[in-house]
Amino acid sequence: MLKLTNLQKNYPDFSLDCSLEALPGRITGFIGPNGAGKSTTFKAVLGLIHSDGGTVELFGRKADTIRPSDLQRIGVVMAESGFSGELTVTDISRILAAFYPDFDADWFREKAEALSLPMKKKLKEFSTGMKAKVKVLSAISHNADLLILDEPTAGLDVLARDQILEMLREYIENRENSSILISSHISGDLEQLCDDFYMISGGKILCHEETDRLLSDYAILKVSPQEYETLDKQYILYRRQESFGWSLLTDQKRFYIENYPRMVVDRISMDEFMMIMLKGEKL
Template sequence: MLKVKHLKKNYASFSLDCSLEVKPGYMTGLIGQNGAGKSTTFKAILGLIHYEGLVEVFGRQTLNEEDKQLLGVVLSDSGFSGYLTISDIIPILKHLYKSFDQTFFLRMVNQFELPKNKKIKEFSTGMKAKLKVIVAMSHQAKLLILDEPTAGLDVIARDELLDMMRDYMAEDDQRSILISSHISSDLETICDDFYMIHNGRVMMHEDTDVLLSDYALLKVDFKQFEQLDKDYILKYKKESYGYSCLTNQKQYYTENYPDIVIENGHIDDVMTMMIRGE
């Protein structure tokens, strides 16, 4: 569906070198702190900035008009004019997308109680975010590219957007989503796999199921740390009580070190340890 190999972009104070893949039927997450390179990656994939490297969408490096119709995009710094209403943008969407599904669009607008005749500039942050995602889903897109769609939303609004994405994927097993977020816990519940990016470089790629089953944080005192087999320790960080250690071999330490504290790994824990650990 999407392949990116050594996508490079250089700025005065930042450089990007990113490789990733989104498979058909997959929801793939790109996680990282603000400024890690997520938005730059998305803009390069969409051809909005000049870059070096290889980007293939639907198996092609150059998208034709038909391909572009199959893309649904949400960027954090884009949207419709605030002086338009939802009623105003319907004819615009009909003109832009041959497969625009007005029935679906209005059903989603009604479901999420978005006012059709109120200016978009008067919408709340959550209402604007929902509208952007609904627009991206409303024309039978095969690949959604969503840059920080849940940023700035409260827990309820974020959960509603995540439910929208689950429903969208359930309707067609050949659809795919690439979604970025610095709220990594959001992606843990919906993504099949994720890439972790830091300072413009991909630090890790892992299936979410593997992370949740095999990764763990070991909480050990100083003596236990000295005696610990570190062959399967990915990162460690000094704490007041001793050390926290990240491993992707939870079963090994469970079987061989019954006296140490072992906590299940989560994306937030993994990201913190991969960035701040030694």
């Protein structure tokens, strides 16, 4: 669906060099701290900024051969953009119908009503959560094959986030050859939604992993200085010094559970994974 190979963008104080792939039938997460390069990557893919090198392949086509009909197969949510506050949901429906031949007006209206979005009320009177629902609904409503979503749940309460995540689950379940590339600072959303994820920092991809493997095979070991000295470190990826000794990242949790039964072995989250990789030391 989407393949980036050494996509580059250079600024005086920042350089992006990103390679990743969003495959059919999968939801791919894109994680990293603020300023890591997530939004820059999305903007370069969409042609909103000029890239300085590398290749973008969309639906098997290189960037210079992408057709307008290919772009109509993309649904986009950008964190810093949205519809005019003077528009209503009805206005948006008419605009989308004019731009996209495959726009489903009946589905859009039914889904808007199910999400409690008033059709004739101006967006400037909507809550943050309601505006986010409109953006995601609009991205999905024209039968897009690829969704590129930049922080679609940012600033939302638990209920609004859950409704948006459910929309995305329904989308991928009903369109087996479609794909989603999504960034979010809310790691819990990505843990329950994504099949795999890429982590970026300082404009570089640090890792690519399956979400199920992260949650099943990775762990944080918490050891004293004495335990650290005698520990078999062949499966330790990163370490971070703590007041009690060391926090250690491993991708072989079972090995340490079986061989060190008294050791503290904590289940890992995406937040903890990202923190120890960014703040820790690679072994």
